[in-house]
Amino acid sequence: MLITHDTEYALDTLVDLVNTAPDACGHEGLPDLAALDQFVLRRDVSEVGTLTATDLEDVRRVRDEFQAVFRAQTPEEAAELVNKVVARAGTTPRLTNHDGHGWHMHYFAPGAALADHVAADSGMALAFIVVAGERERLRRCEAPDCAHVFVDLSRNRSRRYCDSRTCGNRLHVAAYRARQRTAADGAEPEPVGAGNGPTGDRPVGVTAPGA
DSSP, rough: OOOOOHHHHHHHHHHHHHHHHHHHHSSSSSOOOHHHHHHHHHHHOOOOOOOOOHHHHHHHHHHHHHHHHHHHHHHHHHHHHHHHHHHHOOOOEEEGGGGGOOOOOSSSSSOEEEHHHHHHHHHHHHHHHHHHGGGGEEEEEEEEOOOEEOOOTTTTTTOOOOOOIIIHHHHHHHHHHHHHHHHHTSOOOOSSSSSSOOOOOSSSSOOOOOO
């Protein structure tokens, strides 16, 4: 699937945001304005003014709406959810090469609030995934003790874990140890979560134009 760098970056920002939800990481990943500031810095979100408690509340709302897209059971349901997010944000497509980045698209209106900024750019990135018929790339980690989401951009759609260096390696080590114990006991191994085999895992994270 051909995907531009700015679209991939927007998807990466989306994943980072959704994975701050309590049911994804086990606690509130955006508990206060300091945490929201850190998110903005981490994701290099451009054109952000002074943040307020309203920004925090609105970003959490957008996060919940994006979570619902990952849970959608049909393309129609996903499309309806994405349309709702994008419509509220009020997209204003424009080309930009700010801060020395190459030309890329912004979809948020100049001066938009942070929630609308993220909703517009990441919402449009999700729209491209749905239009391309690639909704199945919006996935949840298959590690049984992880609830993180990710976007599988591997060529053969083989990625199973949010991060192959953590969840993937941990599951592979557990599967290996289970096989070793089974070999010693002479019994059939019990499954150790999904993904006991080779995968195309790679972390979602790229160097790309700023959001």
